Amino acid sequence: MSIKAKEQEIIDEFAIYDDWMDKYEYIIELGKDLPLIQDDLKTEDRLIKGCQSRVWLNAETEDNKMNFTADSDAIITKGIIALLIRVVNDETPADVAKSDFAFIKEIGLQEHLSPTRSNGLVSMVKEMKLNALKAVK
Amino acid sequence: MNIQEIRSQFPILSEKIHGKPLVYFDNGATTQKPSSVIQRINDYYAKENANIHRGVHTLSQEATSAYENARTTIQQYLGAKESHEILFTKGTTDSINLVAFSFGELLTAEDEIIISAMEHHSNIVPWQMLCERKGCKLRIIPMNENGELALDQFETILSAKTKLVAVTHISNALGTVNDVKHIIDKAHKVGAKVLIDGAQSIQHIQVNVQELDCDFYAFSGHKLFGPTGIGVLYGKEEILNSMPPYQGGGDMIKEVTLEKTTYNELPHKFEAGTPNIAGGIGLGAAFEFLNSLDMEAVLQHEQELLDYATEALSKIEGIQFYGRAKNKTSVISFLIEGTHPYDVGTLLDKMGIAVRTGHHCTQPIMDQFCIPGTIRASFAFYNTKEEIDIFIKALERIIPMLKD
Numbered sequence: 001m002s003i004k005a006k007e008q009e010i011i012d013e014f015a016i017y018d019d020w021m022d023k024y025e026y027i028i029e030l031g032k033d034l035p036l037i038q039d040d041l042k043t044e045d046r047l048i049k050g051c052q053s054r055v056w057l058n059a060e061t062e063d064n065k066m067n068f069t070a071d072s073d074a075i076i077t078k079g080i081i082a083l084l085i086r087v088v089n090d091e092t093p094a095d096v097a098k099s100d101f102a103f104i105k106e107i108g109l110q111e112h113l114s115p116t117r118s119n120g121l122v123s124m125v126k127e128m129k130l131n132a133l134k135a136v137k
Numbered sequence: 138m139n140i141q142e143i144r145s146q147f148p149i150l151s152e153k154i155h156g157k158p159l160v161y162f163d164n165g166a167t168t169q170k171p172s173s174v175i176q177r178i179n180d181y182y183a184k185e186n187a188n189i190h191r192g193v194h195t196l197s198q199e200a201t202s203a204y205e206n207a208r209t210t211i212q213q214y215l216g217a218k219e220s221h222e223i224l225f226t227k228g229t230t231d232s233i234n235l236v237a238f239s240f241g242e243l244l245t246a247e248d249e250i251i252i253s254a255m256e257h258h259s260n261i262v263p264w265q266m267l268c269e270r271k272g273c274k275l276r277i278i279p280m281n282e283n284g285e286l287a288l289d290q291f292e293t294i295l296s297a298k299t300k301l302v303a304v305t306h307i308s309n310a311l312g313t314v315n316d317v318k319h320i321i322d323k324a325h326k327v328g329a330k331v332l333i334d335g336a337q338s339i340q341h342i343q344v345n346v347q348e349l350d351c352d353f354y355a356f357s358g359h360k361l362f363g364p365t366g367i368g369v370l371y372g373k374e375e376i377l378n379s380m381p382p383y384q385g386g387g388d389m390i391k392e393v394t395l396e397k398t399t400y401n402e403l404p405h406k407f408e409a410g411t412p413n414i415a416g417g418i419g420l421g422a423a424f425e426f427l428n429s430l431d432m433e434a435v436l437q438h439e440q441e442l443l444d445y446a447t448e449a450l451s452k453i454e455g456i457q458f459y460g461r462a463k464n465k466t467s468v469i470s471f472l473i474e475g476t477h478p479y480d481v482g483t484l485l486d487k488m489g490i491a492v493r494t495g496h497h498c499t500q501p502i503m504d505q506f507c508i509p510g511t512i513r514a515s516f517a518f519y520n521t522k523e524e525i526d527i528f529i530k531a532l533e534r535i536i537p538m539l540k541d
Contacts, residue, residue, distance in 0.1 A: 020155055020487035025538060052495050052510070053479040073509070074477040075539055076484075112483075119479060 003095055006087045007103035014107040023108070024076065031078035035085060037069040048120040048127060053077045055120035059131035066096050066132060070124070077119050080104070080112050088128065096132035101125060138434040144519050146171040157489025160524045165309050165468055165515030166493050167359045168340060170423075174363060177422035181415050188411055190388060204414050207421025208404070211369060214424045215354070216345035219374055221403040225417050228368035229336040230259040232355035233303070235370055235407060236332055237263035239380040240301065240353075246272035248300040251329075253278040253286050253315075254505065255308045258498045260334045264303060278304070280505065284311035284460035292323060299329040306344075307337040310497040310513065311460025312443075312468030314342070321351055330376060336360055340517065341439060341466045343432050346371050358416065363423030367416030370407075377403055384409040435518040439467040442516045446525045453532060459502075459511050467516035470497075473532075476539040478512045484538065488531045 001009075017023040037046070037058045048055040053074035060067045068085045072078045087103070088096045104113055115122050144150050147169045152159045161169060181203065187196035189204050205220070212220040226232045244250075250264050254277055268275045276299075278291045286304075295302075302324040307314050321331045332353035338344055340361040346354050354371040358364055372380075382389055382400055386409035391399040400406045446469055450456055455474030472478065482494035495510040496503045503510055514528065 021484070021534070021538075024484055024487065028538060052482075053477060054509075074479040076480045 003087055003091055003099055007101075007106075010083060010087070011103055011106050027079035027083075027109075028075055029079070030082040031075045034071070034078050034082040035067075035069045035089070037071045041069070042071065048123045052117065052119045055081065055124045057124055057127055059128065059135075061093060061135040064092050064137060065090050066093055066135065068128060068131075072120070074119065077112070077121060080109060080121060081124065083109075084125065084128070088132075093132040093135035093137070097129050097136060099129075138431060138438055138518070140438070140519065140521055143430075144521075146173070147519055148172060148175070150519060154489040154491070155487050160490040160527055162514040162516060162520065162524070162528065163491045163493050164340070164517040164520075165337060165360075165497075165513060167365070168362050168517055169519070170362055170364070171426050173426055174419050174422045178364060178415050178419040181418050186415075189414055190405070200414060203421075204412070204417045207417045207424075210421045210424045210428075214427065215339075215371060216347045217371055218347060219403075222371055222374050222377065224370040224372065224377075224404045224407045225412055225420075226355075226368045226370050227366055227413070228357035228359070229257075229334060229355045230263075230357075232353075232368055232370035233259055233332065233334065234263045235383045236301075236303075236353050236355070236372075237267045239383045239407075240330070240376070241267040241271060242381050243379070244271050244273050244300055247298060248273040249276055249296070249298040250274070251276045251278060251291070251294060251299055251302045251304075251324075253304045254280040255284065255286065255311060255313065255499065255502055256303075256305055257309055257334065257336065258500070259336075260303055260305060261501070273300075274298075280502070283462055284308065284313045284465075284502075285462045286313075286315055288316065288319060291320065295323060295327055295329070297327055299324065299327055301330050301332060303332040303334065305334040305337070307335075307341065307466050308460065308499075308502075309337050309468070310470055310499040310502050310511070311462065312465035312470070312515075313460060313462035314464040314466060316464075317351070318349055321349060325350070337466065337468075339427070342436060352376055358420040358423060361423055362426055364416045364419040367413045367420050369420075374403060377407070382406050382409070386410045388412070430518070438518050439516055442520055442522065442525065443467040443469070445522050446514065446516070446528070449525060449529045450532075453529075453536070459506055459508070468513060469515075470511040470513045472508060472511055473536060476536060478510050480539050481512050481532070481535060484535045485528075485531055488527075488534075490528055490531055 037056050041058045042056045046056050055072045057070045070081045113121050149169045185200050187200040189201040208223050209220045212223050276294045279287045306317050317333050324331045330352040333351045335354050335356040352373050358367040388405050389401050389409040391401050457472050459470040478494035493513045
C-alpha cells in the first residue's frame with residue numbers, strides 16, 4: 001500500500017469519531033501497538049528532548065525499505081508516533097523523504113505537530129526524514 | 138465579593154473551547170483582561186494615539202499625561218516614594234535583565250550574588266550571564282522538600298561580599314510565599330541590595346515597596362490583568378541614579394553631540410526609545426481595576442479555592458503534590474501516578490480546561506524533585522468552586538483512559 005493510501009485509510013478510520021474524547025481513546029489504543037524501540041537502543045543520540053515529552057527513535061533500512069521503531073514517555077505522543085510510523089514503515093527512503101504527513105492535519109491533530117507544542121514530535125519528523133535522506137540510494 | 142459580577146467584567150470567561158465553557162486555570166502563566174483594560178487600550182488607539190514626551194501638539198500632550206498618570210497610579214498602588222522610581226519595561230524578565238546589566242556594571246570579580254533554588258529561569262540566567270561577564274560568584278539559597286527556602290542556610294552564605302540578593306516573592310511553580318521581608322532585612326545588614334521578583338505577587342497579595350524596603354521590585358503587566366509586553370521595575374531613586382544606563386537611544390538623553398552624550402533624569406534614563414505607550418496606559422487601567430477590588434476578600438476567596446481544590450484532588454488515587462509550603466498562594470502543582478502531564482493537559486484542553494504542564498521555566502526545581510514537570514492549576518479571584526468541580530470530574534474521566 002502506498003503512503004497516500006495508508007494516509008487515506010487513517011483518515012477514514014478517524015472519520016467515525018466526532019467526539020474529541022473518543023478520538024483520543026483511539027489514539028491511546030494505537031499507542032499500545034507502536035513498534036517499540038529496543039531498550040538497549042534508547043541511547044542519548046536516539047533521544048529527542050521536548051519540553052513537554054520525550055521521544056526515542058531508531059531507523060533501519062533493509063532491501064531499500066525503511067523500518068522505524070520508537071517510544072515516548074507520554075501515551076498520546078506514542079499514539080501519534082504510531083500513526084506516523086504506520087504510514088512510512090516498509091516504504092522506500094525516497095518516498096519517506098518526500099512525505100509531508102498531511103493526513104495529521106486532516107484528522108485534526110496538527111496541534112501536536114506544532115513547533116510551539118514542544119513535545120519532540122516536530123523534531124522526530126525531521127529526524128525521520130533525515131534518516132530517509134541518508135538512506136536514499 | 139460578588140464573583141459572578143466580577144466574571145462578567147472579563148469577556149473571555151464566557152468563551153467556549155471545543156464546545157465546552159472555558160475553565161481557565163492557567164493564571165500563573167497569564168491572567169485574563171477586564172473590559173476596562175481592553176476598552177482603555179482601544180480608546181487610546183482610537184482617540185489619543187501620538188508619540189509622547191516631545192510633541193507640542195494636543196494629542197501628544199494628552200498621550201503623555203495618560204502615560205505619566207499610569208506611572209503615578211502604579212507608584213501609589215505600590216507605595217513607592219516617587220513616581221520616577223517606577224520604570225516601564227517589557228516585563229519581569231526585562232526588568233531583571235536591566236538590573237543585571239546596569240547594576241551589574243558596578244560589580245567586580247570579588248563580589249557575590251545570591252539567588253534561591255526556586256527561581257524562575259528569568260531570575261537565574263541574567264545572573265549567570267552577569268557572573269560570566271564580571272567573574273563574580275553566584276550562590277544559592279537551598280529549598281526543602283516542601284518547597285520552602287532554607288533561610289538558616291541563607292545566613293551562612295550571606296557576607297560582606299554579597300552585593301545583591303535576588304529572590305522570588307512567590308514561586309510560580311509551587312506557590313510558596315517567601316518571607317522576603319526577613320531576607321531584605323538580613324541582606325541590608327551586610328550592605329547588600331535586594332531585588333524581589335514579584336511576577337506572581339501583586340495579583341494575589343498587597344505589596345508595599347517602602348514597607349518591604351526592597352531595593353528593586355520587578356513584575357509583568359500581563360500577570361495582573363494588564364496587557365502583554367509591559368512591566369515595571371521599581372528601584373530606589375538613589376540606587377537607580379548610581380547605575381549607568383541600560384540601553385541608549387531616544388528619550389534617555391539630555392544632550393547628544395557626536396563626541397559625547399549626557400543622560401536624562403529618572404525615569405527616562407532607563408526608557409530608551411518610544412515606549413510601549415498603549416501598554417503603559419493599559420497597565421494603569423489594570424491597577425485602577427485592582428484598586429476597585431477588596432484585596433482582603435480576593436485573598437480569602439483564593440485561599441478557599443486552594444483549600445477546596447487541594448482537598449478534592451487529595452482523593453484522587455496516586456496523586457502527588459509538589460509545593461506544600463505553609464504559606465502559599467492559589468497554585469497547585471501535581472502529578473498522578475501512571476500518567477504523563479502532557480497527556481493529562483491535552484485531554485483537559487479537549488474538555489475546555491486550561492492548565493499548564495511542563496517544567497514551568499523552573500528546571501532546577503524539577504531536578505530537585507527528580508521529575509520532568511508537573512500539571513499546574515493556578516487560580517485567580519474570578520475562578521469558582523463550580524469550575525473546580527468540573528476540573529475534578531474531567532480528571533476522573535481522563536485518568537482511567539491513561540492508565541493501562
